Amino acid sequence: xxxxxxxxxxxxxxxxxxxxxxxxxxxxxxxxxxxxxxxxxxxxxxxxxxxxxxxxxxxxxxxxxxxxxxxxxxxxxxxxxxxxxxxxxxxxxxxxxxxxxxxxxxxxxxxxxxxxxxxxxxxxxxxx
Numbered sequence: 001x002x003x004x005x006x007x008x009x010x011x012x013x014x015x016x017x018x019x020x021x022x023x024x025x026x027x028x029x030x031x032x033x034x035x036x037x038x039x040x041x042x043x044x045x046x047x048x049x050x051x052x053x054x055x056x057x058x059x060x061x062x063x064x065x066x067x068x069x070x071x072x073x074x075x076x077x078x079x080x081x082x083x084x085x086x087x088x089x090x091x092x093x094x095x096x097x098x099x100x101x102x103x104x105x106x107x108x109x110x111x112x113x114x115x116x117x118x119x120x121x122x123x124x125x126x127x128x
Contacts, residue, residue: 009115011113011114011115012114013114014059014063014114014117015114015117015118016063018117018118018121019056019059019060019063019117020060021121022053022056022117022120022121022124023053023056023057023060025039025041026038026039026041026042026045026053027039027042027053027054027057029057029060029061029064029066034061034066034067036054036057036058036061036082038083047085047089047090047093048093048096048097049123049124050083050085051079051083051085051090051093051094051097051103052097052102052103052112052120052123052124053124054074054079054082054083055074055079055103055110055111055112056112056117056120058072058073058074058111059072059111059112059114070108071108072108072111073105073106073108073109073110073111074108074109074110074111075108075109075110076090076091076094076109076110078109079094079109079110094110097110098110101116102116102119102120102123103116
């Protein structure tokens with residue numbers, strides 16, 4: 001019989017296998033520096049999906065304890081500088097992703113809530 005406690009979940013718990021499955025085709029992370037590098041498949045993504053993959057790469061850096069949790073979120077200027085997506089394309093993508101509930105925003109910038117991994121995985125799989 002279901003219990004009310006069954007409704008509880010940890011919003012920060014990351015399914016590492018799903019995260020790796022999402023990211024492996026598109027990015028690599030340099031061991032020593034934690035620098036995110038983009039693979040050839042990255043270039044085939046829409047700007048919206050590039051933003052999702054980049055923000056998920058930031059989440060991976062936190063999960064692997066390369067950066068601190070409070071450094072995960074990125075502002076538009078940082079995302080633009082790291083991804084090369086110009087602000088005129090980036091900001092509408094971020095707003096659309098917020099409307100879809102796939103990214104969230106805090107005072108430090110934008111991030112992907114851990115419980116959205118499965119939805120993002122489905123979206124990226126469908127795009128192929």
